[in-house]
Amino acid sequence: MVEEKKAEPSLRERKKQATRQRISNVATGLFFERGFDEVTVAEVARAADVSAMTVFNYFPRKEDLFLDRIPEAVEMFTEAVRQRGPAESPFTALRALALQLIDQQHPLGGLHDNFPHFWRIVIDSPALSARAREGVEEVEEALARTLVETAPELSDPHLAAAMTIAAYRSLYVTTARRLLAGERAATVANEHRARMEAAFDALEGVFGTG
Known part of the structure; x- marks a missing residue:
């Protein structure tokens, strides 16, 4: 099987990946501090300085914020x-x-x-x-x-x-x-x-x- 070299991600893709990681990091910090069930998506959005819609664009479910891997x-x-x-x-x-x-x-x-x-x-x-x-x-x-x-x-x-x-x-x-x-x-x-x-x-x- 021939190994195909992956193309480097574009600047737009790198920015999206960075935003996704930032939201996940903020959410994880809140979950560690207060517990998963005590934190809302709206609170994560405010702490990450994005809209709730943006959070859901990257993470379809709240659980995916923590289990992001x-x-x-x-x-x-x-x-x-x-x-x-x-x-x-x-x-x-x-x-x-x-x-x-x-x-x-x-x-x-x-x-x-x-x-x-x-x-x-x-x-x-x-x-x-x-x-x-x-x-x-x-x-x-x-x-x-x-x-x-x-x-x-x-x-x-x-x-x-x-x-x-x-x-x-x-x-x-x-x-x-x-x-x-x-x-x-x-x-x-x-x-x-x-x-x-x-x-x-x-x-x-x-x-x-x-």
Whole structure:
């Protein structure tokens, strides 16, 4: 598979991305301070110095202000598969992405001492918890579509996507629970990484593309 170089975003697109990030940062600060359910979209708009309509243009639902990395997760997982090398299996590419996120202490990697505060807010809000589950489903569906398009060697790309996301979610949640219980990221890091490696070993073994 030939890797295509992405075009650099235009100035207009960069300004839109900056506005989106600013609104999300303001909202997150308010949610951390007062709790998700106690902050309105109108208050976020005032604090970010934009209209409520502008907020909704960037974030269709209030929950997306806090769980703003769902689109990023969709893009990361699908692009890892699309941009993989000619002899590289989808699982090899996804493994590399997962380990990179862990090493970078990226929020989608689930391994940082600051993350428990974020997760507590999600757990305390039924609306956020429901949106988080929907987000996982969105990533799985997008990954399945990408595997259908780019991995004809897979006999069941939908099952492959479901098993990949289920494994990733299980590892993420297990580590999140340990951090919420008071363990430090440095204490669980090696085990988290080893379990991620084992999960992808199993996936490659099941689907025979390693």
